[in-house]
Amino acid sequence: MKKVLTYGTFDMLHFGHINILKRARELGDHLTVGLSMDEFNALKNKKSYHSFENRKLILESIRYVDHVIPEKNWDQKVRDVILNDIDIFVMGDDWKGQFDHLKEYCQVIYLPRTVGVSTTKIKKDLAAVSFA
Numbered sequence: 001m002k003k004v005l006t007y008g009t010f011d012m013l014h015f016g017h018i019n020i021l022k023r024a025r026e027l028g029d030h031l032t033v034g035l036s037m038d039e040f041n042a043l044k045n046k047k048s049y050h051s052f053e054n055r056k057l058i059l060e061s062i063r064y065v066d067h068v069i070p071e072k073n074w075d076q077k078v079r080d081v082i083l084n085d086i087d088i089f090v091m092g093d094d095w096k097g098q099f100d101h102l103k104e105y106c107q108v109i110y111l112p113r114t115v116g117v118s119t120t121k122i123k124k125d126l127a128a129v130s131f132a
Contacts, residue, residue: 002028005086005106007071009036010055011048012122016114018062023111024090025064032084033059034071043073081105 006024010017010033025031036044038052048055052070059068069080081089081102089102093110102108 001030002087003030003032003085004028004088004090005032005034005081005084006090007034009041009046009048010059011050012119013058014122016118019114020092020111021062021064027088027090030066031064032067032069033065034069034080035059036071040072077102078105
């Protein structure tokens with residue numbers, strides 16, 4: 001069985017998230033998702049709309065996702081690859097080169113982002129909407 005691992009915050013889930021999860025899952029037989037915990041997001045100066053528990057529930061109900069693990073810090077990825085017997089590590093190409101050190105443990109693939117959508121853009125668009 002070929003195992004794939006990716007990470008993300010997956011807040012305000014959109015079709016770009018679904019696309020990367022689908023493409024990551026197509027690379028193997030089992031997809032594990034490392035989901036950023038709220039405390040880790042705070043260290044990255046990010047604030048999620050949905051709590052970790054709610055984002056985890058949403059991810060677990062997506063057919064492409066087999067397992068969700070908490071992402072607590074930047075340094076856990078090598079350990080996660082080893083403990084979960086990962087064959088392929090996948091991230092969006094906006095992270096290209098950032099995880100090449102994992103090539104010692106597994107294949108590393110950077111997938112192209114879905115054009116025209118991002119959580120940041122959605123948040124900006126929603127902030128600009130007047131609900132008067």
